[in-house]
Amino acid sequence: MAKAPVLTPRADDFPRWYQDLIAKAELADNGPVRGSMVIRPYGYGLWERMQAEMDARIKETGTQNAYFPLLIPQSYLTREADHVEGFAPELAVVTHGGGKELEEPAVVRPTSEMIVNDYFSKWVQSYRDLPLLINQWANVVRWELRPRLFLRTSEFLWQEGHTAHATYEDARDFAARIHREVYEDFMVNVLAMDVVPGRKTAKERFAGAVNTLTLEGMMGDGKALQMATSHELGQNFAKAFNTTYLSRDGRQELVWQTSWGSTTRMIGALVMMHGDDSGLRVPPRLAQIQAVVLAVKDDETVLAKVRELGDRLRAAGIRVRVDDRTDVPFGRRAVDWELKGVPVRIEIGPRDLANGTATLVRRIPGGKQPMAIDALAAALPGILDEDQALLLRQSRERRESRTSEVSTFTEAVEVAVGGGWARIPWAALGEAGETALAEHGVTVRCLVAEDGSVPDDGDAPGNVAIVARAY
Amino acid sequence: MAKAPVLTPRADDFPRWYQDLIAKAELADNGPVRGSMVIRPYGYGLWERMQAEMDARIKETGTQNAYFPLLIPQSYLTREADHVEGFAPELAVVTHGGGKELEEPAVVRPTSEMIVNDYFSKWVQSYRDLPLLINQWANVVRWELRPRLFLRTSEFLWQEGHTAHATYEDARDFAARIHREVYEDFMVNVLAMDVVPGRKTAKERFAGAVNTLTLEGMMGDGKALQMATSHELGQNFAKAFNTTYLSRDGRQELVWQTSWGSTTRMIGALVMMHGDDSGLRVPPRLAQIQAVVLAVKDDETVLAKVRELGDRLRAAGIRVRVDDRTDVPFGRRAVDWELKGVPVRIEIGPRDLANGTATLVRRIPGGKQPMAIDALAAALPGILDEDQALLLRQSRERRESRTSEVSTFTEAVEVAVGGGWARIPWAALGEAGETALAEHGVTVRCLVAEDGSVPDDGDAPGNVAIVARAY
The missing domain is CATH 3.30.930.10 (Bira Bifunctional Protein; Domain 2)
Structure with missing residues (x-):
């Protein structure tokens, strides 16, 4: 089930x-x-x-x-x-x-x-x-x-x-x-x-x-x-x-x-x-908590280890939270950090400890992997940078894949109502066209120059209007 | 005149x-x-x-x-x-x-x-x-x-x-x-x-x-x-x-x-x-500008020196502002920084430069002295600490010198109306006495224990009321 x-x-x-x-x-x-x-x-x-x-x-x-x-x-x-x-x-x-x-x-x-x-x-x-x-x-x-x-x-x-x-x-x-x-x-x-x-x-x-x-x-x-x-x-x-x-x-x-x-x-x-279906994904450079170190079980050695690792990561310049609330079930805490979108979760239980490893869970690409506890402080900055870059790439790819070049009012409305962005020459839309967009719940979000730069003049030839539904 | x-x-x-x-x-x-x-x-x-x-x-x-x-x-x-x-x-x-x-x-x-x-x-x-x-x-x-x-x-x-x-x-x-x-x-x-x-x-x-x-x-x-x-x-x-x-x-x-x-x-x-009659005096640990380096005159060498000194002091961990606004008369700028209470002013003119010295003006104790420009970065942290301590001492001395031990309502009012603080046993004042203070524009500011600590119980024997006029 x-x-x-x-x-x-x-x-x-x-x-x-x-x-x-x-x-x-x-x-x-x-x-x-x-x-x-x-x-x-x-x-x-x-x-x-x-x-x-x-x-x-x-x-x-x-x-x-x-x-x-x-x-x-x-x-x-x-x-x-x-x-x-x-x-x-x-x-x-x-x-x-x-x-x-x-x-x-x-x-x-x-x-x-x-x-x-x-x-x-x-x-x-x-x-x-x-x-x-x-x-x-x-x-x-x-x-x-x-x-x-x-x-x-x-x-x-x-x-x-x-x-x-x-x-x-x-x-x-x-x-x-x-x-x-x-x-x-x-x-x-x-x-x-x-x-x-x-x-x-x-x-x-x-x-x-x-x-x-x-x-x-x-x-x-x-x-x-x-x-x-x-x-x-x-x-x-x-x-x-x-x-x-x-x-x-x-x-x-x-x-x-x-x-x-x-x-x-x-x-x-x-x-x-x-965000995705499991919750928020916070970019590492913004995150107030970049990594959370979780004690899987209420075990003296585990608790000592997560606290020690927390200190080591903090000393390496990472914004860390230690989650030693073992009176809350581990699964609930893991879901909670996932919802909150903390970029990296480091889970340590008694079995991991015996191997000198932790489970590293990366929220942004997703996926778990074991990693030597002693390697974490050196590895995390690179991982966080990678995941920061991935988020930006994903958002760029989404925009590119959902943006269409169009040349008529009707096409622009169709793209926008369908949940994408239309790029249409401003000359082909004009103020009358812009006014008519409102009936379809659609607006001109902005004008950009042909090369993607910001035009000095709204009516410069070559200006492109980006048409979309908006919040 | x-x-x-x-x-x-x-x-x-x-x-x-x-x-x-x-x-x-x-x-x-x-x-x-x-x-x-x-x-x-x-x-x-x-x-x-x-x-x-x-x-x-x-x-x-x-x-x-x-x-x-x-x-x-x-x-x-x-x-x-x-x-x-x-x-x-x-x-x-x-x-x-x-x-x-x-x-x-x-x-x-x-x-x-x-x-x-x-x-x-x-x-x-x-x-x-x-x-x-x-x-x-x-x-x-x-x-x-x-x-x-x-x-x-x-x-x-x-x-x-x-x-x-x-x-x-x-x-x-x-x-x-x-x-x-x-x-x-x-x-x-x-x-x-x-x-x-x-x-x-x-x-x-x-x-x-x-x-x-x-x-x-x-x-x-x-x-x-x-x-x-x-x-x-x-x-x-x-x-x-x-x-x-x-x-x-x-x-x-x-x-x-x-x-x-x-x-x-x-x-x-x-x-x-x-504050004093010349303006504010900002404690160095609070000050957003701890030291201001002023160019006395519009002179290339002077301007280069104040900027260089600004960088050096900043590198020494001091919060510095460089004042190179030579289109405003020097005297007006000096008075302005005095009004604003910046703890230390460092003034450099062509004559100082020839000697490798600057004029150091300390806002908190007051007074000017020449000082080798190269010695400033090392000397300032100690000077700022001294002036921080001096401000605290001055405020403590004022309170002590203007606080009187009294034993009656009448004396308490007299001290407070005269611009001081009266310490009176709470048992000698009581709630009725407290209410009567209002007629004289005076209030009980707080209760302290005999040893100066904060009492756990407002009515504990030995509590002392501090009576004063208040903002």
Whole structure:
């Protein structure tokens, strides 16, 4: 008799598989207020590692962290017309504070362009103050009617960067630098995710931006997920808040701005990009636990050995957890670490010990093998690197195998609805075609140049639109 | 003619000095919604260092980070009677979300005991799940009528720990461990702050707690500031949320709980504890910039030297900033680093360079001295350690010199109103005396045992009450 699967198989019901995995791997729970989320310790550990890797890259660009208030006077929202139109339907509004009705209601920040500009306009005086490069790690609230853990939640955690520059070129280059050196580098080299860097169409731009750069990833079901975005804001917010500087030649000039964000949604992407029917598979470079050493049985010698091995692996620079909870059945613990996607499991029982070996279980390629205990510390770094590379290769192969070159609207819709990505010349689709895609639940994820680079101009000849269903 | 002081002198107007310092050292600005605050990059850098040091200590206790929602259904608040009474007057209430009035309003978390317990009651099944040790780094909102930057703001950042234990003793010991190994250790050894560990009186306890442990620090004006608290919650929240576990012998038992928090208020304490009339003085172990190397003049050789020295000091493990902004007058930069309290300034001009020396300016003891450039990397670690120790000694000496042993209510009030701390036998003051202190704007900050330890019992004979004015 076959054992019941731990998770609903992906092929049967992908959304259900996703929900099951998040619950059983103890990543998150639904919160009591509609659309809110509790991030459990194992899920939050993934976020902490993401924060550490991203924060180092952000600081490398010269950006400094700061913190702006959660509550924003409602009137601020109306200062930039496109911005308010984009966000008004999603706002949470505080009407009472300290037991009294507020004179002016405050909105819980859905993003911070408005309040940041209020201060940028005070802090920026002269060209010497530019560029001003600020980031914050914070929570934001955008009311969600159809919430889904990590992907669409009414509250989520993110980083939002906000910068002001003296010239258009400097702002444009900085938005591109973040897109490439922070987001793409992190996703490819840490998350082991194949992502497509591109440019959003005018229709899909951030509310208030003049250009939005995106990274799109293909999930396990062939749908696209927007992984992070970097915006050129032009002078839209500078005009709304009169953010000006005294130039070298003594004139008052409006600043040029960017903003850019990435969120806890990346955890959802991690699940849907790398997960399989047994659970999550965490890329070794991201993993807060790269290897878990399990005591198979409650045996003095075994327990001493797993602890000793834990110390040796730790000394070799590996992030290790020792699992000596022998009051929990071994099989249950093994399944649990599999669900949680820890890259390497090292199992030691009395029989192994007699041979000086352990059982090495690799979560990413799958498969078990015996290995001399004394060889593990030297072997693991290479194994982890191999498995990191394999995950990236698998995600690239999936995208390539499920992407089709098409030349007509009808073909593009057919590919996208069938669970793949269509590449169609933008000239063959156009804005009218883009609008018509909506009827089929399909969107233009981004525009790329013929050679795969990010186009400077959305309407440049040769631009290709990537069309897909999206989360 | 004497130069106008950069800050209002402390002796003239301490609160004004505090405000001036926060503005001129660019730590924070007032936010647009009453009582809110923008934490500027230099201020936030202090918080990041506090987070890193505290987070490592918190994890050392086996506690894991997680994240609970910002918005809490209003009805949750009412479940624990003391808790709701304590927090109701400070709540911010969201009544509208996504363009509609909510069926049930949500409060912005003032603290998370309620929502944490809602999940603890689901996650805790058996004694094997205990202790459950969770922390979160988050923002909270408590409406403030008399806000003051960092000290009392309607929104602040903090960490809040929440734990559940099988026994009363385990919970009690864990609250004490956090108090001592996380908070006191961090404050004494990183913040270089003399703090008094003690026990709150019943009147001053956290709303819903059965015991509150505190650390009280004496500020530059002799007032007390509560630096962090660790609470034994008993079974109050467990009862309200029915948080039970199956014990080893098969019975359903209520858990015993703790909660504990420390906030951005510590930045305010840092200012008021260590600041002087020239600005902040940051303890070297906390400082995100321990040494700044300044180019006095725009001179090729000087610029090359400051950059090279910066690299050498960095290689020696010192956190260094190179200040080569020679388009800003040297004097202005020197004053700015003094305001920001960077422990060591190294100034290099063309004349110094000819002698192979730099001018070393030590912010904490004060004073300048020439020093061979080649000797700096070896000398600085010792200098920074000395200055760290000096700050701690100064804060201890201040507290000792301004603390008086008294035996009557009248004397206690006199000492406290005069800007000092009074130590009075708790038996001589009592709850009636404590209540009467309020008329004089004075409170019992904490109870300590005769030998200075933290009493297990608030009413133990020999307990001493520390009476002071407080922030």
